Amino acid sequence: MNLHADLRQRAVVLPDDTGWVASPSVGIERRMLDRNGKEQGRATSVVRYAAGSAFPPHDHPGGEEILVLEGVFSDERGNYTAGTYIRNPVGSRHGPYSDLGCTLFVKLCQFDPEDSQRVVIDTEQAGWHPGLVPGLSVLPLHSFGTEHVALVRWAPGTQFKRHCHWGGEEILVLEGTFQDEHGSYPAGSWLRSPHQSEHTPFSDEGCLIFVKTGHLARESLSP
Known part of the structure; x- marks a missing residue:
């Protein structure tokens, strides 16, 4: 299949x-x-x-x-x-x-x-860290090679700068609504963005997302 x-x-x-x-x-x-x-x-x-x-x-x-x-x-x-x-x-x-x-x-x-x-x-007991922009909190879960996995919490009104996904990005929206210029993604939504894709994410109401980055590199770049 x-x-x-x-x-x-x-x-x-x-x-x-x-x-x-x-x-x-x-x-x-x-x-x-x-x-x-x-x-x-x-x-x-x-x-x-x-x-x-x-x-x-x-x-x-x-x-x-x-x-x-x-x-x-x-x-x-x-x-x-x-x-x-x-x-x-x-x-x-x-x-x-x-x-x-x-x-x-x-x-x-x-x-x-x-x-x-x-x-x-x-993750209910683990410690969170400040993110790269105000309003973001990050809970790292795993890293190996180019792959990085985390939970990321967005406070209402948080915006992130435009960026490129080397090795791709995958998101599962756990709470609230995640957004970018392509659309709005309520809780339960799943997104996969390929190697070297770009977007400018934000969240008006706030959200919690599961994020993986860099894990698509090996398979995306193979012949």
Whole structure:
């Protein structure tokens, strides 16, 4: 299956653009955002677990990145409440489930093969830092090579300077409304901007976004 698979193209999915699709496991559904391949292929999705649902134990040949959006997500290593950021590296294995139900943002098969660090961060407890312009607060989550991942909070009325995305940029809007000259993106929106794209972002009402930059460089620049 190919969905927004060309990383050289800008992609935007608004909250009402896609419906829920059943996964191979009963009680688990997905809103697909991008996909290139089958179950073990490159994919970005919002995944919803009904209470008591589970995936069978499985491997992650290309790594797995998770942000818990709602509820409690679990595996044999622990329980992860809303706001938890998780990276399961290339070659890792687990059996995920949710006793109470949960909603996740999930990215599969998108790790640098050399990035072997497992990461678990409770963002509700972590410290924030001032951003590059007044009104921005940043919570760094992970960096490896050119890839940088963070939560960024925008106070109402915050504007950022025009800038170029070396290696691309990907955003999931978690709260409020994020904006740029191309449009407005309410909570639940997903945006992917390709290598060397430019924009001038702002937020009139304020917002909270999950941001990845630089991670599209290797695949975007390969022949």
